[in-house]
Amino acid sequence: MTYELLQQLEINRAAFAHNVKTFRSLLKPGCRMMAVVKSNAYGHGLLPVAELAGAAGVDALGVNSLEEGVRLREAGCRLPCIILGYTLRQDLGEAVRLELEPVLYNPESLEQLQREAVRYHRRAVFHLKLETGVHRQGVMEKDMDGFLDLLQRMDRTDLQSVSMHFANIEDTTDHSFARHQLDNFLRLHGRVTARLGRRPALQAACTAAALLFPETHFDMIRTGIGIYGLWPSKETYLSALLLQQHPPVLKPVLSWKTRVAQLKEVPAGEFVGYGCTFRATHALRLAVLPVGYYDGYDRRLSGTGYVLAGGVRAPVLGRVCMNMIMVDVTHVPAVRLEDEVVLLGSQNGDRVSAEDLAGLCHTINYEMVSRLGAHIPRRVV
Numbered sequence: 001m002t003y004e005l006l007q008q009l010e011i012n013r014a015a016f017a018h019n020v021k022t023f024r025s026l027l028k029p030g031c032r033m034m035a036v037v038k039s040n041a042y043g044h045g046l047l048p049v050a051e052l053a054g055a056a057g058v059d060a061l062g063v064n065s066l067e068e069g070v071r072l073r074e075a076g077c078r079l080p081c082i083i084l085g086y087t088l089r090q091d092l093g094e095a096v097r098l099e100l101e102p103v104l105y106n107p108e109s110l111e112q113l114q115r116e117a118v119r120y121h122r123r124a125v126f127h128l129k130l131e132t133g134v135h136r137q138g139v140m141e142k143d144m145d146g147f148l149d150l151l152q153r154m155d156r157t158d159l160q161s162v163s164m165h166f167a168n169i170e171d172t173t174d175h176s177f178a179r180h181q182l183d184n185f186l187r188l189h190g191r192v193t194a195r196l197g198r199r200p201a202l203q204a205a206c207t208a209a210a211l212l213f214p215e216t217h218f219d220m221i222r223t224g225i226g227i228y229g230l231w232p233s234k235e236t237y238l239s240a241l242l243l244q245q246h247p248p249v250l251k252p253v254l255s256w257k258t259r260v261a262q263l264k265e266v267p268a269g270e271f272v273g274y275g276c277t278f279r280a281t282h283a284l285r286l287a288v289l290p291v292g293y294y295d296g297y298d299r300r301l302s303g304t305g306y307v308l309a310g311g312v313r314a315p316v317l318g319r320v321c322m323n324m325i326m327v328d329v330t331h332v333p334a335v336r337l338e339d340e341v342v343l344l345g346s347q348n349g350d351r352v353s354a355e356d357l358a359g360l361c362h363t364i365n366y367e368m369v370s371r372l373g374a375h376i377p378r379r380v381v
């Protein structure tokens with residue numbers, strides 16, 4: 001039996017390929033490109049995006065957790081895969097077995113990785129995160145020599161790259177802190193090279209750094225938001241405009257669509273939704289849509305969001321419910337029962353962007369897309 005879906009996310013293959021190509025064109029020969037597919041590929045769907053990334057020729061995938069890496073391997077994905085978040089020591093064996101490359105910063109983890117490499121008769125590749133100013137993950141400078149001395153005694157582990165992450169590159173057009181971090185990183189990398197007697201690869205750039213600072217590209221860039229066709233922030237776009245007249249064009253990959261579940265006339269004076277927060281000042285035609293905050297339609301869009309119905313904007317009336325919203329279609333008589341409605345994406349030349357919705361929710365496009373429910377079917381178009 002087949003049935004139609006109440007909602008779906010469409011992943012645009014051509015837009016994704018365009019974005020990957022755009023980043024590639026910024027890179028020097030030999031610089032590799034990681035597609036960051038953590039958090040269900042920023043809500044776009046881990047497995048479909050991993051497949052598109054492979055087809056688009058990325059060199060590696062970046063996940064947050066072992067669990068995401070396992071899902072990739074179980075789906076047959078053979079690309080190099082780096083676990084950017086934390087891996088429990090008890091799970092490092094599974095990482096070695098599946099050739100998932102952890103990012104390490106605790107000496108305890110390195111010792112465990114060595115034991116697992118011995119157990120699996122393998123060499124275990126890993127990446128070393130250095131603390132350069134974000135104070136998230138990373139080895140502190142004062143602990144670095146100790147970590148490296150330990151590493152010299154671990155004969156089954158391969159340090160493939162040292163990495164850093166920028167703290168303040170998306171949120172400002174003042175990049176002095178980013179430069180300060182970069183200086184730290186280069187200095188620390190110099191010390192690693194001197195102590196080990198060889199030069200590990202360097203990895204630093206997220207999307208904003210990749211777009212704005214070619215000197216951060218080094219051996220591999222780690223691009224997340226940009227490959228989904230979204231700019232990290234207004235400030236990043238502005239910085240790109242200041243640096244070059246024609247910043248790269250990124251194409252949004254995702255559209256979110258649903259269908260009209262009911263149409264009704266609401267007389268003047270009647271209320272709409274929980275809490276009676278909206279009251280009709282005049283007779284309305286209202287459409288009920290089968291999506292809500294459970295699906296990732298943020299409750300902060302209550303009374304502020306809008307969708308595209310019949311090719312024009314239809315405002316959300318009253319509160320967003322768990323599985324429903326109500327929108328005003330008084331001005332679009334053409335809208336019929338079960339017509340397609342666009343929650344994110346374009347219709348008839350107008351567009352609802354992740355940035356528009358993020359602005360209404362006082363958050364960033366990253367959160368808007370990454371919180372789209374994992375249960376919503378993703379379809380590559």
Ligand SMILES: *Cc1c(COP(=O)(O)O)cnc(C)c1O
Pocket residue numbers: 036038084165205206207208222223224225226232
């Ligand atoms: C998420 C993440 C990225 C990707 O950042 P974007 O701004 O989405 O490009 C890169 N590196 C690390 C360590 C991350 O956690």
